[in-house]
Amino acid sequence: MGLTLAQKIIKAHLVSGNMVAGEEIALRIDQTLTQDATGTMAYLEFEAMGIDRVKTERSVAYIDHNTLQSGFENADDHRYIQSVAKKHGIYFSRPGNGICHQVHLERFGIPGKTLIGSDSHTPTGGGIGMLAFGAGGLDVAVAMGGGAYYITMPKMIRVELKGKLRPFVTAKDVSLEILRILSVKGGVGSIIEWGGEGIKSLSVPERATITNMGTELGATTSIFPSDEITRNFLRAEGREKDYIPLSADTDAVYDRVIEIDLSALKPLIACPHMPDNVVTVESLKGTRVDQVCIGSCTNSSLLDLLKVAALLKGKTVDPRVSLSISPGSKQVLTMLADCGALSDILASGARLLECACGPCIGMGFSPNSAGVSLRTFNRNFEGRSGTRDAKVYLVSPETAVAAALTGEITDPTLLGDAPKVTLPSAFRIDDSAVLAPASPDEAKNVEVLRGPNIKEFPKSRPQGDTLSAELVLKVGDNITTDHIMPAGAKILPYRSNIPYLSKFCFAVCDETFAERAKAAGEGIVIGGANYGQGSSREHAALVPLYLGVRAVIAKSFARIHAANLINAGIMPLTFANPDDYDKLAQGDRLTLSNVWTGMDSGTIALKDETNGVEITLSCAFTDRQKEILKAGGLLAYTKAAN
Numbered sequence: 341m342g343l344t345l346a347q348k349i350i351k352a353h354l355v356s357g358n359m360v361a362g363e364e365i366a367l368r369i370d371q372t373l374t375q376d377a378t379g380t381m382a383y384l385e386f387e388a389m390g391i392d393r394v395k396t397e398r399s400v401a402y403i404d405h406n407t408l409q410s411g412f413e414n415a416d417d418h419r420y421i422q423s424v425a426k427k428h429g430i431y432f433s434r435p436g437n438g439i440c441h442q443v444h445l446e447r448f449g450i451p452g453k454t455l456i457g458s459d460s461h462t463p464t465g466g467g468i469g470m471l472a473f474g475a476g477g478l479d480v481a482v483a484m485g486g487g488a489y490y491i492t493m494p495k496m497i498r499v500e501l502k503g504k505l506r507p508f509v510t511a512k513d514v515s516l517e518i519l520r521i522l523s524v525k526g527g528v529g530s531i532i533e534w535g536g537e538g539i540k541s542l543s544v545p546e547r548a549t550i551t552n553m554g555t556e557l558g559a560t561t562s563i564f565p566s567d568e569i570t571r572n573f574l575r576a577e578g579r580e581k582d583y584i585p586l587s588a589d590t591d592a593v594y595d596r597v598i599e600i601d602l603s604a605l606k607p608l609i610a611c612p613h614m615p616d617n618v619v620t621v622e623s624l625k626g627t628r629v630d631q632v633c634i635g636s637c638t639n640s641s642l643l644d645l646l647k648v649a650a651l652l653k654g655k656t657v658d659p660r661v662s663l664s665i666s667p668g669s670k671q672v673l674t675m676l677a678d679c680g681a682l683s684d685i686l687a688s689g690a691r692l693l694e695c696a697c698g699p700c701i702g703m704g705f706s707p708n709s710a711g712v713s714l715r716t717f718n719r720n721f722e723g724r725s726g727t728r729d730a731k732v733y734l735v736s737p738e739t740a741v742a743a744a745l746t747g748e749i750t751d752p753t754l755l756g757d758a759p760k761v762t763l764p765s766a767f768r769i770d771d772s773a774v775l776a777p778a779s780p781d782e783a784k785n786v787e788v789l790r791g792p793n794i795k796e797f798p799k800s801r802p803q804g805d806t807l808s809a810e811l812v813l814k815v816g817d818n819i820t821t822d823h824i825m826p827a828g829a830k831i832l833p834y835r836s837n838i839p840y841l842s843k844f845c846f847a848v849c850d851e852t853f854a855e856r857a858k859a860a861g862e863g864i865v866i867g868g869a870n871y872g873q874g875s876s877r878e879h880a881a882l883v884p885l886y887l888g889v890r891a892v893i894a895k896s897f898a899r900i901h902a903a904n905l906i907n908a909g910i911m912p913l914t915f916a917n918p919d920d921y922d923k924l925a926q927g928d929r930l931t932l933s934n935v936w937t938g939m940d941s942g943t944i945a946l947k948d949e950t951n952g953v954e955i956t957l958s959c960a961f962t963d964r965q966k967e968i969l970k971a972g973g974l975l976a977y978t979k980a981a982n
């Protein structure tokens with residue numbers, strides 16, 4: 341029986357486990373990346389492991405999230421990351437050099453290699469045939485130290501593309517179409533492999549838009565084959581030597597095959613507040629728009645922005661709309677400037693922002709109250725933009741420009757002729773903003789610079805055999821990490837300061853949560869389906885840990901968040917019967933008994949002491965996960981193992 345593309349890369353990196361869907365496997369990791377919002381924590385954890393130098397082929401630390409620097413905090417964190425990177429063998433991409441995923445694709449990604457990054461959109465690397473996963477900071481720290489990365493062997497979904505996109509229909513619309521088909525839960529436990537005739541007309545940046553947004557499906561990762569299109573991209577980046585051809589065997593077996601006819605697609609739009617809330621752009625025509633943002637790791641490539649510039653050329657942004665453009669990298673921005681496209685963008689009245697995440701994570705450019713914002717980003721979760729009552733829609737760059745020019749949601753096919761834009765045969769290569777680490781000899785003299793914003797991370801306690809705690813919060817389905825630990829300009833600078841962050845935990849759902857959880861001492865959180873979707877931020881586990889949360893019981897969990905909870909020593913448990921969710925009420929006292937034997941048998945008994953109800957919880961922990969929980973988290977477990 342043949343292998344899928346992902347199975348081939350997994351096989352070549354398998355450290356332990358069997359390639360059977362649902363079983364735990366451990367993978368050797370070739371490359372890691374971090375960004376600054378999760379990076380400080382990841383490097384503090386790496387330091388705590390006491391390893392001198394990273395053992396990966398390439399590790400890169402990017403600064404792209406916290407670049408507003410409205411106080412000393414971010415600059416201190418940048419300095420810390422720069423110095424810790426220099427000391428331990430990690431390349432450092434300076435602020436201004438661009439968004440981690442865009443820069444990594446341009447300069448470091450290699451087909452067939454494994455990559456984990458402390459950011460959920462790391463699967464962007466699948467656009468050049470990498471097997472790339474988003475992970476918690478601690479998993480990245482362990483991989484930097486040469487440890488394996490543990491995942492559940494995913495199922496394989498193949499998306500077969502046929503036909504060719506029509507003018508003004510884009511890779512972003514393909515991403516939205518698959519979200520419409522599968523929903524934000526539809527990719528959980530699966531790797532999505534893209535193939536078929538249709539991929540031949542998709543360039544690497546377009547493929548990367550699609551693998552980037554695979555994260556919104558909950559997929560473990562997404563991947564495209566490495567073919568002549570990949571080779572051309574790498575050649576244009578001066579890296580043809582990194583090219584290898586890679587594809588699935590013709591007799592590979594998939595758990596599910598989905599067919600999409602590219603030529604039948606229309607421009608699509610995701611409505612507030614979920615990326616899978618997808619309808620046609622046409623169906624919303626005429627809706628007034630206040631703000632348009634173009635950029636983010638989904639849609640900020642040179643190809644995207646050349647198209648944007650061509651559409652804006654000679655035109656003026658509607659006076660009712662504020663348009664921002666954030667190029668994905670210094671390479672993109674410089675090339676836009678070199679060819680004159682940047683002038684066309686500026687002349688239209690667009691506001692140019694830094695090459696960084698910016699508005700995508702609420703770092704500035706929040707919409708007006710109740711404002712309608714059209715964004716080329718990947719997430720439109722409630723409150724993420726920084727304006728609680730804003731209505732954020734996700735669109736392609738073409739649809740974004742159509743709205744910016746007309747002041748309302750407009751089908752871009754009405755803009756006239758589609759711009760003919762091709763990628764250059766050679767990109768402008770300038771790696772001066774990527775600093776190489778010190779040599780092992782010099783590294784001894786490198787001092788790691790810590791500012792007052794860097795506080796210790798919370799230590800978990802080993803999981804005992806009985807847990808008795810208050811049900812401190814009950815929430816519904818699709819709770820995102822943006823609900824659990826919000827980001828945005830006011831809070832993001834404190835990612836190295838868990839005590840401060842804790843004040844904002846779950847504030848989107850319940851402003852009294854932090855106070856109540858602290859007062860309760862130990863707590864249990866109850867959630868619905870797909871609990872913890874979205875970001876890889878381990879803060880969504882570390883902050884609840886700090887507030888005394890010992891277990892989360894939900895109908896189901898998102899992959900990275902469940903792993904982060906275990907790493908933090910918090911038990912993710914599910915209801916054996918989802919209807920039992922209704923039997924528990926906030927404020928009840930819950931007792932879980934015989935936890936250790938329950939972990940072995942797969943079920944744990946819960947008694948609600950307040951109303952006398954008894955229910956059964958499920959857990960499917962691997963032996964390793966049980967040991968991690970018993971040790972009080974991955975750090976304690978790793979230390980004990982060394």
Ligand code: MIC
Pocket residue numbers: 377378405458459460461474701827874875876877
């Ligand atoms: C996001 O898009 O939500 C982020 C900010 O990039 C996060 C990482 C973080 O919370 O720092 C992600 O996607 O993992």
Ligand code: SF4
Pocket residue numbers: 405439459461636637638696697700701717718
């Ligand atoms: Fe940055 Fe937004 Fe991409 Fe997250 S999704 S890495 S915040 S650009």
